[in-house]
Amino acid sequence: MEPMNGSSAIDITRPLCRDTRPWPGDAPFRRTVVVQDGWTISRLRMSAHSGTHMDAPLHRIPGGPSIDMIPLDRMVLPALVCDSVPEHCRGVAVLLSRSVTGIEASELVHRGAELVGTAEMSIDMGDCDDAHLALLGAGIPVVENLLLEGVEHGRYTLVCLPLRIVGGDGSPVRAILFKN
Numbered sequence: 322m323e324p325m326n327g328s329s330a331i332d333i334t335r336p337l338c339r340d341t342r343p344w345p346g347d348a349p350f351r352r353t354v355v356v357q358d359g360w361t362i363s364r365l366r367m368s369a370h371s372g373t374h375m376d377a378p379l380h381r382i383p384g385g386p387s388i389d390m391i392p393l394d395r396m397v398l399p400a401l402v403c404d405s406v407p408e409h410c411r412g413v414a415v416l417l418s419r420s421v422t423g424i425e426a427s428e429l430v431h432r433g434a435e436l437v438g439t440a441e442m443s444i445d446m447g448d449c450d451d452a453h454l455a456l457l458g459a460g461i462p463v464v465e466n467l468l469l470e471g472v473e474h475g476r477y478t479l480v481c482l483p484l485r486i487v488g489g490d491g492s493p494v495r496a497i498l499f500k501n
Contacts (some may be wrong), residue, residue, distance in 0.1 A: 423451025438464035
């Protein structure tokens with residue numbers, strides 16, 4: 322994936338539009354445009370887990386921190402784009418093109434990952450939720466449905482900002498990589 326407009330920024334956010342695939346059972350993304358007295362106003366209907374989004378611990382851990390409680394230093398941090406769980410990931414975001422097993426998620430917790438992301442619609446591999454439980458249970462935010470096709474493996478700086486939804490279990494994000 323090439324940086325946009327000659328900048329060093331690489332947008333890894335999936336666009337939200339009518340074609341955005343929802344998680345089975347979730348409301349599909351819909352944008353309705355209303356024009357009133359010369360003003361264009363959009364109304365949005367979607368799940369908090371639409372498109373590229375961040376899961377807060379509350380998403381799977383009863384009583385866990387909500388999206389507005391995730392520290393800002395978990396949203397702007399060094400990142401490693403790779404295909405497998407790295408040996409050393411203390412203090413970084415690990416962004417994978419695939420989902421992970423519960424064992425791999427536990428390894429990421431043990432190795433000190435600060436955030437874990439995937440290009441898949443779910444961090445969990447298969448029908449279980451072991452990866453969600455391991456990561457969110459350790460307070461590690463999960464970002465799902467990243468647009469990583471064409472992004473070279475390597476080290477970056479990630480900026481990934483959710484909406485500040487009080488008590489929210491998740492939020493759409495704008496995720497951007499800067500090459501180091």
